[in-house]
Amino acid sequence: MIVSIIWATSWFGLWTAKFIKKKFPNTDVIVTWRNEEKWKKVANENNLKFTTNNIEAVKQADIIIFSVPISNMEQTIKELAPYAKKWAILSDVCSIKWFPSKAMKQYAPKWCLIIPTHPMFGPYVEDIAWQIFVLTVEENERNDKSYIFLKNFLQKEWAKVIETTAENHDKMMAVVQGLTHINMFTVWETIKRLSIPVEETLNFVSPIYKLMISSVARYVWHDAGLYADIQMYNPKVLEVHNKFMEVIQDFNKTVQNKDKEWFSKIIYGTKEFFWPNMTSFWQKYTDKLVYFVTHQIKTINESIWKNLTFKNIYSWEKVSWKVKKLNNNILEFEDGNKIDINEYVIE
Numbered sequence: 001m002i003v004s005i006i007w008a009t010s011w012f013g014l015w016t017a018k019f020i021k022k023k024f025p026n027t028d029v030i031v032t033w034r035n036e037e038k039w040k041k042v043a044n045e046n047n048l049k050f051t052t053n054n055i056e057a058v059k060q061a062d063i064i065i066f067s068v069p070i071s072n073m074e075q076t077i078k079e080l081a082p083y084a085k086k087w088a089i090l091s092d093v094c095s096i097k098w099f100p101s102k103a104m105k106q107y108a109p110k111w112c113l114i115i116p117t118h119p120m121f122g123p124y125v126e127d128i129a130w131q132i133f134v135l136t137v138e139e140n141e142r143n144d145k146s147y148i149f150l151k152n153f154l155q156k157e158w159a160k161v162i163e164t165t166a167e168n169h170d171k172m173m174a175v176v177q178g179l180t181h182i183n184m185f186t187v188w189e190t191i192k193r194l195s196i197p198v199e200e201t202l203n204f205v206s207p208i209y210k211l212m213i214s215s216v217a218r219y220v221w222h223d224a225g226l227y228a229d230i231q232m233y234n235p236k237v238l239e240v241h242n243k244f245m246e247v248i249q250d251f252n253k254t255v256q257n258k259d260k261e262w263f264s265k266i267i268y269g270t271k272e273f274f275w276p277n278m279t280s281f282w283q284k285y286t287d288k289l290v291y292f293v294t295h296q297i298k299t300i301n302e303s304i305w306k307n308l309t310f311k312n313i314y315s316w317e318k319v320s321w322k323v324k325k326l327n328n329n330i331l332e333f334e335d336g337n338k339i340d341i342n343e344y345v346i347e
Contacts, residue, residue, distance in 0.1 A: 004030040004061035006054055006068060006080065013067035015123035016093065017048050023157075030057045058083045066092040066100065070229035074103045081107035089146055091115045095177060095226075096234050097136045097166035113146055114138075116166060118173075126316055129158035136166040174236035179244060181227050184219040187212075207290040296346055300326050305334070310344040318347060 001024070005017050017029050030049045033039035043050035051057050058064055058080045068076045073094055081104055084090060090108050092100045094116075101116040108114065120132035133154050137147055142163070154161050164172075191198060198213065205213070219227070231237055254263040271279055300308070300323060309320040310331075321333035331341045 001027045001063070002030065002061050003027055003063045003065065004032065004057040005065045006032050006057065007034070007066070007072070007076065011123040012093065012119075014042065014046070016065065016067060016119075018046050019128070021047060023153075030060065032057045054080055055083050059085060061085070061088060063089045063091065066090075066094070066104075068092075068094075069225065070094055070096060070233050071225075073100050077103040078107050081112075082109065084108050084112050086111050087113075089113045089115055091117055093117060093119055095173060095230050097134075097169040097173075098235070099233070101136060101166045113141065113144055115147060115150065118169065124314060126313075127157070128154070130160065132160045132162060134162045134164065134169055136164060136169050170234050171236050173230075174234055174240045177230050178234055178237035179240050181219060181230065182241060182244065184216045185227075188216050188220050207294075208286060211286065211289060296341075297326070299346055300331065300341070309347040310339065311347050312344055314343060319344075 003020055005013055007013065013031070017031050020027060021029050028049060030051060031039070031043055032051055032054050033043075034052065036050075036052050040050045054076075061084070064080075064084060066073060066077060066080075073092065077090075077092075077100065081090060086109070088108075090104045090112055091114075092104070094100045095118060097116050097118060101114065104112075104114045104116070114137070116136045118134040118136075119128075120134060121128075125131060135147075135151065137144075141147060151161055151163075191201075198217075201213070202210070250266065251263070253259075254266070303323050304325065305322060307320055307322050309318055311318050319337070319339065321335060321337055324332045324334050326332075326341065329341050330338055331344075332338050
């Protein structure tokens with residue numbers, strides 16, 4: 001079995017290659033990158049085959065996965081899909097599904113199976129257990145043996161599989177990604193335009209504000225180009241934007257008019273819109289997050305001059321040393337070693 005991951009220039013493309021190699025050691029995984037000097041060494045270190053020749057990678061592959069920036073996805077599929085061999089499987093990991101699905105159907109040979117996917121997580125997860133995979137295979141192809149194998153494999157790994165249409169996926173993503181992202185960016189941009197230092201606001205934070213601002217910062221820190229593509233290539237996003245701006249205007253008017261009754265009515269109406277106990281669920285969920293963070297700090301402070309074992313959330317490597325002191329986010333140990341506590345969890 002040969003799997004080719006096209007344009008695996010992102011860390012998620014690399015994660016995908018490593019995951020496949022880990023679960024199927026006898027599979028040859030070919031990764032294609034434009035920057036040979038940077039990525040060939042990475043490929044060798046992870047027992048992956050490397051090439052800059054996308055066409056040759058496609059010709060050899062039993063499974064082809066397009067891990068390409070959204071704005072390059074359609075053109076890349078158009079150029080490479082016709083070279084797929086008989087009975088090859090074509091897939092993608094794009095955040096938008098309608099046009100990659102359409103392009104693979106249009107340009108791949110008719111004997112190929114098309115399995116569009118959207119893994120709903122980033123490259124920092126240790127495994128796919130409890131992670132969501134959205135599959136937008138057409139209903140008449142869901143009985144294909146290869147598709148059934150993939151679905152069963154994901155479920156055996158404890159992943160949550162969502163089967164839907166490409167159109168419905170993009171409708172949901174217009175809210176899950178389009179609305180969420182634009183909300184986060186407008187919060188950050190508003191604070192910036194107010195010329196209020198974020199660090200100063202942290203002196204006045206509640207635990208929930210800290211969670212919110214950390215979420216905002218997380219989005220701002222990542223690839224702006226990816227977020228721009230998600231906003232601009234999903235045809236459902238502008239409808240969500242328009243509704244978002246309408247709601248902002250409604251709240252703004254109630255505040256200008258000091259209309260407490262109408263303001264409260266909107267909030268209560270929103271609460272009633274969610275299914276029973278949903279607001280209570282998220283209250284408990286965020287309480288648990290706050291508890292986890294504060295409990296870890298409490299455990300560290302109670303373990304001065306005692307051994308603690310920590311696990312890195314990125315490399316999954318463990319360290320075990322005698323705790324000396326915690327200075328802001330930097331944890332110091334008796335032997336002089338230091339770690340950033342935000343990158344570790346207590347084992």
